[in-house]
Amino acid sequence: xxxxxxxxxxxxxxxxxxxxxxxxxxxxxxxxxxxxxxxxxxxxxxxxxxxxxxxxxxxxxxxxxxxxxxxxxxxxxxxxxxxxxxxxxxxxxxxxxxxxxxxxxxxxxxxxxxxxxxxxxxxxxxxxxxxxxxxxxxxxxxxxxxxxxxxxxxxxxxxxxxxxxxxxxxxxxxxxxxxxxxxxxxxx
Amino acid sequence: xxxxxxxxxxxxxxxxxxxxxxxxxxxxxxxxxxxxxxxxxxxxxxxxxxxxxxxxxxxxxxxxxxxxxxxxxxxxxxxxxxxxxxxxxxxxxxxxxxxxxxxxxxxxxxxxxxxxxxxxxxxxxxxxxxxxxxxxxxxxxxxxxxxxxxxxxxxxxxxxxxxxxxxxxxxxxxxxxxxxxxxxxxxxxxxxxxxxxxxxx
Amino acid sequence: xxxxxxxxxxxxxxxxxxxxxxxxxxxxxxxxxxxxxxxxxxxxxxxxxxxxxxxxxxxxxxxxxxxxxxxxxxxxxxxxxxxxxxxxxxxxxxxxxxxxxxxxxxxxxxxxxxxxxxxxxxxxxxxxxxxxxxxxxxxxxxxxxxxxxxxxxxxxxxxxxxxxxxxxxxxxxxxxxxxxxxxxxxxxxxxxxxxxxxxxxxxxxxxxxxxxxxxxxxxxxxxxxxxxxxxxxxxxxxxxxxxxxxxxxxxxxxxxxxxxxxxxxxxxxxxxxxxxxxxxxxxxxxxxxxxxxxxxxxxxxxxxxxxxxxxxxxxxxxxxxxxxxxxxxxxxxxxxxxxxxxxxxxxxxxxxxxxxxxxxxxxxxxxxxxxxxxxxxxxxxxxxxxx
Numbered sequence: 001x002x003x004x005x006x007x008x009x010x011x012x013x014x015x016x017x018x019x020x021x022x023x024x025x026x027x028x029x030x031x032x033x034x035x036x037x038x039x040x041x042x043x044x045x046x047x048x049x050x051x052x053x054x055x056x057x058x059x060x061x062x063x064x065x066x067x068x069x070x071x072x073x074x075x076x077x078x079x080x081x082x083x084x085x086x087x088x089x090x091x092x093x094x095x096x097x098x099x100x101x102x103x104x105x106x107x108x109x110x111x112x113x114x115x116x117x118x119x120x121x122x123x124x125x126x127x128x129x130x131x132x133x134x135x136x137x138x139x140x141x142x143x144x145x146x147x148x149x150x151x152x153x154x155x156x157x158x159x160x161x162x163x164x165x166x167x168x169x170x171x172x173x174x175x176x177x178x179x180x181x182x183x184x185x186x187x188x
Numbered sequence: 189x190x191x192x193x194x195x196x197x198x199x200x201x202x203x204x205x206x207x208x209x210x211x212x213x214x215x216x217x218x219x220x221x222x223x224x225x226x227x228x229x230x231x232x233x234x235x236x237x238x239x240x241x242x243x244x245x246x247x248x249x250x251x252x253x254x255x256x257x258x259x260x261x262x263x264x265x266x267x268x269x270x271x272x273x274x275x276x277x278x279x280x281x282x283x284x285x286x287x288x289x290x291x292x293x294x295x296x297x298x299x300x301x302x303x304x305x306x307x308x309x310x311x312x313x314x315x316x317x318x319x320x321x322x323x324x325x326x327x328x329x330x331x332x333x334x335x336x337x338x339x340x341x342x343x344x345x346x347x348x349x350x351x352x353x354x355x356x357x358x359x360x361x362x363x364x365x366x367x368x369x370x371x372x373x374x375x376x377x378x379x380x381x382x383x384x385x386x387x388x389x
Numbered sequence: 390x391x392x393x394x395x396x397x398x399x400x401x402x403x404x405x406x407x408x409x410x411x412x413x414x415x416x417x418x419x420x421x422x423x424x425x426x427x428x429x430x431x432x433x434x435x436x437x438x439x440x441x442x443x444x445x446x447x448x449x450x451x452x453x454x455x456x457x458x459x460x461x462x463x464x465x466x467x468x469x470x471x472x473x474x475x476x477x478x479x480x481x482x483x484x485x486x487x488x489x490x491x492x493x494x495x496x497x498x499x500x501x502x503x504x505x506x507x508x509x510x511x512x513x514x515x516x517x518x519x520x521x522x523x524x525x526x527x528x529x530x531x532x533x534x535x536x537x538x539x540x541x542x543x544x545x546x547x548x549x550x551x552x553x554x555x556x557x558x559x560x561x562x563x564x565x566x567x568x569x570x571x572x573x574x575x576x577x578x579x580x581x582x583x584x585x586x587x588x589x590x591x592x593x594x595x596x597x598x599x600x601x602x603x604x605x606x607x608x609x610x611x612x613x614x615x616x617x618x619x620x621x622x623x624x625x626x627x628x629x630x631x632x633x634x635x636x637x638x639x640x641x642x643x644x645x646x647x648x649x650x651x652x653x654x655x656x657x658x659x660x661x662x663x664x665x666x667x668x669x670x671x672x673x674x675x676x677x678x679x680x681x682x683x684x685x686x687x688x689x690x691x692x693x694x695x696x697x698x699x700x701x702x703x704x705x706x707x708x709x710x711x712x713x714x715x716x717x718x719x720x721x722x723x724x725x726x727x728x729x730x731x732x733x734x735x736x737x738x739x740x741x742x743x744x745x746x747x748x749x750x751x752x753x754x755x756x757x758x759x760x761x762x763x764x765x766x767x768x769x770x771x772x773x774x775x776x
Contacts, residue, residue, distance in 0.1 A: 029707025029726065031467050058594050061712070062738035066725055080710060080723070080738070084594065084608065087615045091710065112597030115746050123431075138424040138775055139332070140297040147331055148432050155331025155429075250399055254426055254772050255451035255532060257403065258495070262521070265514035280399035293448075295775070298404055298425040301396050327444060332429035351532055 004055070004086040006033040012055060016048055017041060025093065034091040039103050042094055046109045049081060049090070057081040057090060060110035063117060065124040069150035074098040075126055079106070101126040123148035235372070242286075242312065243274070243365040249285035249309065250278040251302075253292025256319035259351040260291045268354035273361050282308040287364070288341070289357075293321035294334040306341045314344045314368070316360055319351050326350060394760065396425045402499070402764055403771030407748070409760060419752045419760055421745050426775040434735035438701030439465050439539060442735065447533035449737065450773040453492035455484050455524075456715045458537040463618055464711035464722035465539045469676050469704050474668040476661065477541035478620045483554065483657035484527070484536065485619075485713075486650040490561075491520045492716035493647045497568060497640075500765035504581050509571060516564055519557050526550060539702075540677030541670030551658050558658075561651050568644065582636035586751040586763040589634055596750065597743045600718025601646060602767060605631035605638040612714035619713070623660075626653050636766040643768075646716075676702040701730025710738075717741050717768055737776055741769040 006024075013022055013035070020041045025034040037045060049057040061080040068074060075096040082089055094103055105128040107113045117128040118137040125146035128134060136143060145152055158164060252260050263270045264278065279285040282305045294302055306315070317337050320326035323346045325335035337343060344367060347360035390411045396404040404425035410418040430449065434442040446457040459481055466472055473481065494513040501509035521531040526547055528536040536543050572578045588598070593606040603610055611628040613621040629645035631638030671677045674693035683690040696702075706728045712721030718740025725734040744767050751763040 027707050029468055029470065029705035029709070031470075031707065031709040034708070059597055059599075061597065061719065062710075062721060062723065062736065064723055064734070064736035066734050078723070078736075080721075084610050084615075089616075089710070110597065111595050112743055112746060115742065116597075119742075136424070138427040140424070147429065152432075153331070154329075154432060154436055156329050157325065157335045159329075251397060253404055255448055258451055259532060261499075262514060262518065265518070266511045267514065267518040278399075280397075282397075293426065293428060295425060295427050297427060298396060301404075301425070305397060327448075328428050328430075328433065330429040330433050332427050332432075353531060 004083070004088045009033070009055060009088075009090060010035065012052065013045065013048070017045060020045075032089060032091045034093060036093045036095065039094050039096065042092075043104050043106060043109065045092070046079075046081075046106050050109055055083060056085045057083045059084060060106065060112050060116070061089070063113060063120055065120040065126055065148070067124060067148065067150045072097070075101055075124060077103050077120060077126060096126055102129055103127070104129050105131040107131060122146075125149070239369045239371065243368040245274045245276075246287045246314075246361065246364070246368075247277055247279050247285050248275050248287045248289050248316075249282050249305070250280050251288055251290060251305065253290070253294065253298065254321070256291035256322070256351040259354060260289060260318065260357065263354040263357050268358060270358065270361070273358065273365070275361065282306075283310065285309055286312060287314050287316060289316045289318050290322040290337045290341075290343075291318040291351075293319075293326060293328060294337050295332050296334055299334050299340055302337065303340050314364060315341050316345045316347065316364060317343045318347045318349075318357060318360070320348055321350075323348060392757070402769055405745075405764065405769070405771055405774075407760060407764070409757065411757065414756050416752050416755050416757065416760065419749050421748050423742075423745065423771070423774050426771045428772075428776060430776045431735055431737060434732055436731065438730045439704070439732060440701065442732075443538070444533065444535045447535055448772055449739070449776055450492075450715065450717060450720070450741070450770045451532065452495050452770055453488045453716045454532060454534050455488040455536060456492070456713065457720065458535060459485050459619065460711065460713045460715065460720045460722050462537045462539050463713060464709055464724055465704070467711045468707060468709035468724050468726055469539070469702075471540060471671055471673055471676060473541040474671055476664050476667040477669050477671075479657050479660045479664065480542060480546055480669070481537060482620055482624065483654055483661065486653045486657070487520055487523065487554070489716045490647055490650045490654075491517050493643045493650075494520075496643060496716075496765075496768050497572075500640075500762075500768075501572065501578075503761050503765050504578070506572065506575075506578065509568070512564070512567060512571075516561070523550070523553060523557070526553065538670065538677070540673065541668070545666075545669045546661075551661060554654065555658055558651050558654055562648075565644065565648060572640070573644075579637065581758075581762060582640060582766070584633075584635050584637075585755065585759050586636045586766055587634050588747060588751055592747070592750055593634070596747045598718070598747050600715070600740050600744065600768075601639055601642045602718070602744055602747070604629065605642045606634035607632055612712060612719060616712075618711065624653050624656050626656075636762055639766045639768075676704070703728060703730055712738060715740060717770065717773065718744055720773075737773075739773045739776060741767075741771075741773040742776075745769050745774055 010022060010024065023036040025036060049055050059082040061082045064078045066076045066078060073095040077094045077096060079092040080089065096103055103126060105113065105117055115137060117131055118134060120126055121128060121134050122136045122138050123146060288306060288309060317323045321328060322337045325333055345360045345364045347356050349356050392409045392411055394407040394409060396406045406422040408420045408422060409416055430445045433445065443458060443461055446461045447454040449457050494517045498510040498513035524534050525531050527550060528534045528543065588606050590607045593603050593608060607630060609628060609630045614628055626649045629642045631642050674690060678697055679690040679693055684694045704726045706726060708725045710721055710723040712719045720740055721738035723736040724732050727733040748763055752760050
C-alpha cells in the first residue's frame with residue numbers, strides 16, 4: 001500500500017466534512033501531524049477516522065489535556081490516534097474554553113477512552129459529556145481542585161531548617177551530639 | 189523535624205509509641221491498670237528470653253508499595269536472603285505480622301489504608317521506613333505524596349536510599365533487632381485491680 | 390456479593406484495588422480502582438528542567454527503568470531534532486533489551502508465584518541479580534538507573550562491560566530451558582493459564598491494549614518493527630505473535646521475547662565492538678553537556694556547561710510525542726514546550742494504565758482465582774498506572 005501521507009488524511013477529512021474547519025498546527029518544532037477541530041465535530045470525525053478503510057485509525061493511544069493559562073481558549077484536549085494497518089499516527093486537538101469546559105466523549109468510538117477521559121477530568125476538570133462513569137481515578141475521591149491546572153500549586157512542603165522555622169533557635173532537644181559510639185554487635 | 193517522642197520519658201509503653209492515655213477519670217483508671225502490668229527490664233532472664241525470641245523471628249508484613257518493594261523482594265530472594273535474620277515468612281495479613289516495612293512512596297490516597305493496617309497489627313509491632321520516600325517524601329515533594337510516613341505511624345528504623353540496597357535493608361533489620369533486644373518488655377497483666385476501689389464503675 | 394481485593398495484598402503487583410462483584414464463584418464484574426500510588430509526576434515535571442525529570446521516569450515502571458529513560462530521552466530528542474552518536478545508540482539498545490529481559494524475568498517469577506509455583510521466583514531473581522549487577526557497574530545504581538541523557542548516555546560504558554554481558558548472555562539459553570521445563574509442559578500451569586483470561590483481537594484493539602497482551606491476541610504489532618526508533622531497524626529479530634489470546638499465549642509470547650532480547654543484545658555487542666571507543670554523547674553543546682576534558686580547557690564549552698547546568702537547555706517552541714515498545718506495551722511521552730527549560734506539559738502514555746482497563750473484559754465469567762492470573766498476565770506495574 002502507498003504510505004498514508006498527512007496531506008492525504010487531511011484531503012479525506014475535508015472532502016467528508018465540508019465546512020468544518022480542520023486547521024493544521026504549524027510551528028518550528030511541531031513534530032507530529034496535528035489537526036485542530038471544533039468540539040462539535042469530534043465524535044463524527046473520530047468515527048469516520050476509525051471506520052474508513054483507507055485511514056483505519058483503529059486505536060486511540062492517549063488523551064491529554066493541556067492548560068494554556070494566559071491564552072484563550074484556556075484548555076486543549078489532545079487525542080493521539082494510531083492506525084495499525086498503515087503505521088501512522090495522527091494528533092487531534094480540541095480547544096476548550098475556561099467557563100464551561102465540556103467536550104463530547106469518544107468512549108462510543110474507542111472504549112479505551114473511558115479511563116483516559118477520567119484521567120483528564122481528574123487533572124483538569126474538563127467534563128466529557130456522555131461518559132458512563134466520570135469520577136476521579138487517580139486522586140482520592142473527595143479531593144477538591146484540579147491539580148494539573150496552571151493555577152493549582154504544586155503542594156510543595158517547605159523543608160524545616162532552623163532559618164525558616166520561627167520558634168526554633170537551636171536544634172531540637174532530642175538531637176544529641178554524635179560522639180564516638182561504642183558499638184557492640186550481636187555476634188560479639 | 190517532627191517531634192515524636194517527648195524527651196525525658198522512660199516509660200516503655202510511651203517509648204514504644206503508644207499514644208498518651210486520655211486525661212480524666214478514665215485516664216486514671218487506665219494508668220492503674222497499666223501499672224498492674226508486669227514489666228521486666230531487658231537484662232533480666234525472662235526479658236532477655238522474650239526479647240531474643242521477638243528479635244530473631246520478626247515476621248514482616250508484605251507492604252510493598254513501589255520500587256523499594258522490588259528491592260525488598262530481592263532481599264527476600266536468593267541473592268540476599270532475609271530469612272537468615274529470622275524474617276522467614278512475609279505475612280500478607282496484618283493480624284499475623286509484627287514488622288511493617290513501608291517500602292515505597294505513600295500517596296495521600298494510601299495513607300488511611302496504611303494507618304488502618306498499622307492499627308490492625310497486634311502489639312508488639314515495629315515500623316521500618318524503607319527508602320527516601322517513606323522516610324521523608326523522597327524526590328517527590330508535591331501535592332500527592334505524604335512527606336514521610338512518620339507523620340501517621342511511629343517509625344522505629346529509617347533506612348535511607350532510593351532504593352536502599354538489600355544490604356542496607358538487612359542492616360536496618362539488624363538495627364531493629366538491636367533495638368528490640370534493648371527494649372523493656374511488657375508481658376501482660378497478672379491481675380486486674382478491681383475498679384470499685386477507685387469509686388469508678 | 391462484592392469482594393474487595395484491597396490495596397494491600399500479597400500478589401506483589403503493588404497497590405491495586407479490585408472491586409469484584411460475584412455471583413457465587415463466578416465473576417460478574419471486576420472494577421480496578423487505582424490511584425493509590427499517584428505521585429504527581431506530570432505536575433512535578435512542569436517545575437523541573439528536562440534533565441531533572443529523568444530520575445522521575447525510573448520510578449514509573451520500576452521493573453524496567455532504563456526503558457522509561459529511553460522513552461523520555463527519545464521524546465525530548467525528537468522535540469529538539471537531535472540524535473545520539475552511534476556508540477550511544479547501540480549502547481542504549483543493548484541496555485534497553487537487557488531491561489526487557491529483567492522485566493520479563495520479574496514477570497515470570499511473580500506471576501508463577503501468584504499462581505502457586507513459588508520456586509520460579511527464586512530462579513528468575515537469581516538471573517535478575519546478574520542484570521542488576523551490570524546496571525550497578527554501568528551507572529552506580531541497581532535499579533533506578535537514570536543512565537540515559539538527552540543526546541546520549543550519562544557516562545561511558547566501563548571497559549569490561551561488554552565482556553560481562555557476553556558471558557551472562559551465554560548462560561541464558563540454559564536458564565530458558567529451565568523455565569520451560571518447569572512451566573510449559575506442567576499440567577497445573579496449563580490448567581491455570583490455558584483458556585483463562587481471554588482477550589479477542591477486536592477487544593484488544595478497541596481497548597487500546599498494547600504490548601505482549603496485544604501480540605498474544607493475534608495482532609502483529611511491535612513498535613520496534615512497525616515504527617522503528619533508536620536504531621532498531623539495524624537489528625535482526627523476530628516478533629512472536631500468539632493465537633488464542635489467553636494467559637498461556639501471553640506466557641509463550643513473553644518467553645520468546647526474552648529469547649529475542651538475548652539475540653538483539655548479542656548483535657548490539659558485536660556492533661559496539663566494531664564501533665570501538667568513541668563519543669557517548671552528542672557534541673551539540675547547545676543541548677548536551679560537553680565532555681569534562683573540554684570544559685576544563687575550552688571557554689565556550691565551559692559557558693555551555695554552566696548554562697545547561699544552571700538553567701537547562703532551551704528547546705524550540707513546539708510539541709512532540711514519541712513512543713517506544715516497552716516491556717509492558719507502548720510507552721510514550723508527549724511534551725509541549727514553550728521555549729523555556731522546563732516543559733509546559735509532560736504527558737506519559739502509560740501502557741499499564743491502558744492495559745488495566747481490559748481487566749473487566751478478561752475476567753468476566755471466570756472464577757475468583759482467575760483474577761490473580763489475569764492481573765499477572767497483564768503485567769502491570771502500579772507505578773506506571775498511577776504515575
